Amino acid sequence: MSISQHFPVLVIILPLISAVLIPILSRAKKIYGWYISSAATFISFMISLSLLRTVHVKGKISYWMGNWEPPWGIEYVVDYLNGYVLVVISFIIFLITLYSNKSVDKEIPEDKVSSFYTIYMLFVTGLLGMIVTGDIFNLYVFIEISSLAGYALIAAGRKRDALIASYNYLILGTIAATFILLGIGYLYMMTGTLNMADLRERLPALYDTTVIRTAFAFFSVGLSLKIALFPLHIWLPNAYTHAPSVIGALQAATATKVGVYVMIRILFTVFKPEFILEVIPVAKLFVMLSAVAIIMGSLLALGQKDIRRMLAYSSIGQIGYIVLGIALANRLSIMGSLIHVLNHALMKGGLFLVVGAVIYKTGITNIDDYKGLGKKMPFSMAAFTICALSMVGVPLTAGFVSKWYLALGALQAGKWVMVPVILISSLLTAIYFWRVIDAIYFQGHEVSGKIDDAPVGMLVPTFALATCCILFGIVASVPVNITNFAAKMLIGG
Amino acid sequence: MKDNIIIQIITRLLVPFIQVFGFYVIMHGESGPGGGFQGGVILGASIILYVIVFGIDEGRKLVSEKINDICNSTGVLIYGGVGILCMIAGGKFLEYNILPLGSAHFASHMGMLGIEIGVGMTVAAVMVTLFIETARQGK
Amino acid sequence: MKSLYIGLVLITGLALAYGTLDMPNFGDPNAPANHHVAPRYIEKTHEETGVENMVTSVLASYRGFDTFGETTVIFTAGICVIFLLRESGTGKKKKRTK
């Protein structure tokens, strides 16, 4: 009876309990909110690592809530796929939490800091819960926890536009969640079960019923809204732009990635890959949509003046990459997608953290005002440059690895058209990041006054992310191996 | 409604009964319709009625902001605590049967009662919070 | 713009109606939803959990973790409203800028 058998549930319970304790304990001292959050996210990260290791040594972990065997009770499952995603997400969350202290103090009114950290930890709980659960209705509950917390966090932005951004996100997010709820209802009505593994067993016999097809359609639309796939992305730029900088980083780096993970689960675990490839060929539709998303995201990013908005549009393009890999549905492309989940979380997290540091020091958000910051904040800007290079996909950075596997996957699927799409988008990415780099290093010193670099507490997490961008570019074998196992598990072969 | 003596007296009479009914619904969830949510909402409604009649400041004297905030959290903590107790007793999370309380059925009863009380507490406290924080904006 | 919205709503409605074609009839005892998982809740509740109300037993015991999530949702709503609306004395110096 060791404690490690409870890890699948503890990874969620710890952030949740800490969220509940923050409003009580931080009555004594405001800083406790940050201490508790950092500690809880760190422990969650350690537990995730241990879970992934256990999966590697012993195989799939299954935890029965209340010891009711599935499908009657709720089952928590950790396998290669969600073990990997769990480690990635909890690592990024931990770094962002470390970073948050000063930035939150500056951007959130003092009396709201403790509620802020409570909601922050609830958001984290929701994300981690979505990853670990093996029950489709439990998934909905956690989607709603993280969404509700997300709405409030975005509304905490300094400008009043944040309120409207949050409201629109709330409306679209609720539509998405309700569609997912309806899809769950349809699946339950036809199969009588809510357990994902059990659904996988029972669904193939029902693939040609209209109910299951409609359920799939509602899942697709709902999830596409949640991950902001191109035509349904309208909530995202405003939300990322006006949110407090910590929340912008958190949303960009983790929330959409978890959405993508849920999409992979629904497409490949609840439904089998044959369903999207053969029974109803929506995979083609997703490939086209993601190609449009890749190009349009990059094009729209070109024209932006506000750096956060530029990064937000760039995220839409990057989501396109991930969905492209999923929709091509072969081993290499799925590996590419999963590696890109890690890489994009690292790169976008790092970029948003640097932007947050600049806002903390100067309040600048306009790209034109970045002139001369390279000399004033050399370390932050170095991190920015590394992450930007990785976004472009320069060899020896992490971004290159995932694009390489995506291109291989596209060739294997016979979709060679996608290779030029990836190349063109990389070029566009290089152009829009060049604008920023150019302003930082090669234009005059227009930033007046004394500005020094960001405090150490902010620099360390930023550099950790930037270092990882390089590290996983050179030592790519670690994510490649794990995602290889995950992809094999998902589609065989 | 601060000047209407009839409403005030009736409210003072009604509130305890509503609260007793709320507790009844929470406790009775195992054998009839009811449970933590329904009972919690009834409990919250009794306080909301009091606030409507006597005003927010009087209501805050009855349930201060501090107590209200702590109750918000405590409910979830009770729920999580019961789950963790089950883990300490050697079972899985929320496996009530394993609690060392004599028979498995009795342990299961107590476990469910515990979480229903937790749920009721959070729901009642949050309902009051929602109402008061929203109503205060009208000033 | 209005026609776009009406179109969207109609597409949704049509998709829902299409899905309905293969659904079991209202109140059909042979519907798949009432088999597989549900019968155990109905038959064994008393034996396994010792309570008479099956909804409570499923809510609190079989699917207790959902209810935990649900309580968390309510708690989240409470804290969100406090976060958004509560104004105490110290918070007023940093006002929302235009």
Add this chain to the structure above:
Amino acid sequence: MIEFILAKYNYWIYITLMMIGFYAMIAKQNLIKKIIGMNIFQTAVFLFYISIAKVKGGTAPIEWEKAVRYDNPLPHVLILTAIVVSVSTTAVALALIIKIYKAYGTIEEDKILEMNK
């Protein structure tokens, strides 16, 4: 044909409700009306869940010696959760609207968008 439609009448009701709610959510300019639409939209889904739980001749799923058959308890549980989620979302949405009203002085979406330009 008529029989087919009548035997599934619960579904037609929820589809109609869902369309009404969905339209209000995306087409209305008033923020409060959108929330009303959202509630109708979600209630439609609750109705769907509850209606699949119904079994002909079944009673409420509480043990009773005279009962022949019980309704399916699982959808009731699921929808209890979903109702709570809906209440919470509505609460957060209303809190947001209050803040929007304080910041902009209006809750008409088109006017707010004009101000933001």
